Amino acid sequence: VQLVESGGGLVQPGGSLRLSCAASGFNFNTYWMSWVRQAPGKGLEWVANIKEDGSKKFYVDSVKGRFTISRDNAQNSVSLLMSSLRVEDTAVYYCTSTAGYLESWGQGTLVIVSS
Amino acid sequence: DIQMTQSPSTLSASVGDRVTITCRANQSINKWLAWYQQKPGKAPNLLIYKASSLQSGVPSRFSGSGSGTEFTLTISSLQPDDFATYYCQHYNEYPYTFGQGTKLEIK
Numbered sequence: 001v002q003l004v005e006s007g008g009g010l011v012q013p014g015g016s017l018r019l020s021c022a023a024s025g026f027n028f029n030t031y032w033m034s035w036v037r038q039a040p041g042k043g044l045e046w047v048a049n050i051k052e053d054g055s056k057k058f059y060v061d062s063v064k065g066r067f068t069i070s071r072d073n074a075q076n077s078v079s080l081l082m083s084s085l086r087v088e089d090t091a092v093y094y095c096t097s098t099a100g101y102l103e104s105w106g107q108g109t110l111v112i113v114s115s
Numbered sequence: 116d117i118q119m120t121q122s123p124s125t126l127s128a129s130v131g132d133r134v135t136i137t138c139r140a141n142q143s144i145n146k147w148l149a150w151y152q153q154k155p156g157k158a159p160n161l162l163i164y165k166a167s168s169l170q171s172g173v174p175s176r177f178s179g180s181g182s183g184t185e186f187t188l189t190i191s192s193l194q195p196d197d198f199a200t201y202y203c204q205h206y207n208e209y210p211y212t213f214g215q216g217t218k219l220e221i222k
Contacts, residue, residue: 044151044159044202046211060210061116094158100206101149101165105158 001025001104003095008109015113016083021095021106022076029053029073032098035080037091038108045091049098050078063089085113117142117205121214127222132193136217138186138203147207150179150188153216154199162201163188193219 007019019035035047048069049058057069068081078095092108118141128134138148146166151159161170163179166186176191190197198221203214 043216044153044204044213046204046213049209049211058209099164100147100211101161102151102159102204103161103164103170105160108158 001097003097003104003106005093005095005106005109008093008111010112010114011085012115013085013087013113015085016081017085017111019080019082019093019095019109019111021078023078023095023097024076026097026104028076031103033069033071033078034096034098034102035069035078036094036096036102036105037089037111038094039088039091042091046102047093048080082111085111087113089113116210117144117207117212119203119205119212119214121201121203121217123217124215125218125220127220128193129222130193130195134190134193134219136188136201136203136219138181138188138214140184140186140205140207143183144205144207146182147205148179148181148186149204149206150177151202151204152197152199153202159202 002024004022011017034049050069066084071078090113094108095106096102097104120139122137148166150163153159162173167179178189201217
C-alpha cells in the first residue's frame with residue numbers, strides 16, 4: 001500500500017490550495033478515504049471522509065463550507081480543495097485509507113497559511 | 116462531539132517494563148476505538164482497531180481492551196522501538212476525534 005500526498009505549500013490567509021493523494025497497492029475503489037491533519041507540535045485532527053463511490057462526504061465542523069473532498073477512482077486519487085484558508089489551518093495533512101479506523105497513511109504534505 | 120481523554124499525557128518507563136495507557140470517551144463508543152503510534156517526523160501507524168484487534172504486522176506485545184467509555188492499550192514488555200507518542204481515536208460517529216496523545220519516554 002502506498003499513499004503519496006502532494007500540493008502543500010505556503011499560502012496567504014484567504015487563499016486556496018488543492019492537495020492530492022495518489023494511491024497504489026490496494027483496491028482503491030473499495031475503500032473510504034480520509035484526510036487527517038496535525039498542526040505543528042500538536043495532536044491529530046480528522047478533517048474529512050469520502051465514501052468508496054464518492055456519494056457521501058463528511059467534514060469536521062471547522063472546515064465545513066471551506067474544504068471539499070473528492071476522488072477519482074479511475075486515477076486512484078483523492079483530493080482536498082481548501083479555500084478561505086486561515087492561519088489555524090496550518091498543518092501537515094495526511095491522506096489515509098479508512099474503515100472507520102485509519103488503516104494506511106501517506107507521509108503527509110505541509111500546508112502553511114501565513115502572510 | 117465525542118471527547119477522548121488519554122492518561123497519562125507523559126509516561127516514563129524502561130525497556131522491559133509493562134505499560135498501560137488509558138483512553139476515556141465522554142459517551143459510549145461501543146468498541147469503535149483505534150490506537151496509533153507516531154514517531155517524530157513520521158506518519159502515525161495503526162496498532163489496534165475495534166478496541167482489541169491487532170493490526171497485521173504489529174508485534175503481539177501490543178494489546179488493547181475495553182468497551183463503552185474506557186479503553187486501555189498495553190505494551191507487555193517495552194522495546195527500544197516503542198518509545199513514541201500514542202493516540203486513541205473513536206469512529207463511532209462523525210466527527211471522528213482523537214485523544215490528546217501520550218508520550219512514552221525512556222526513563
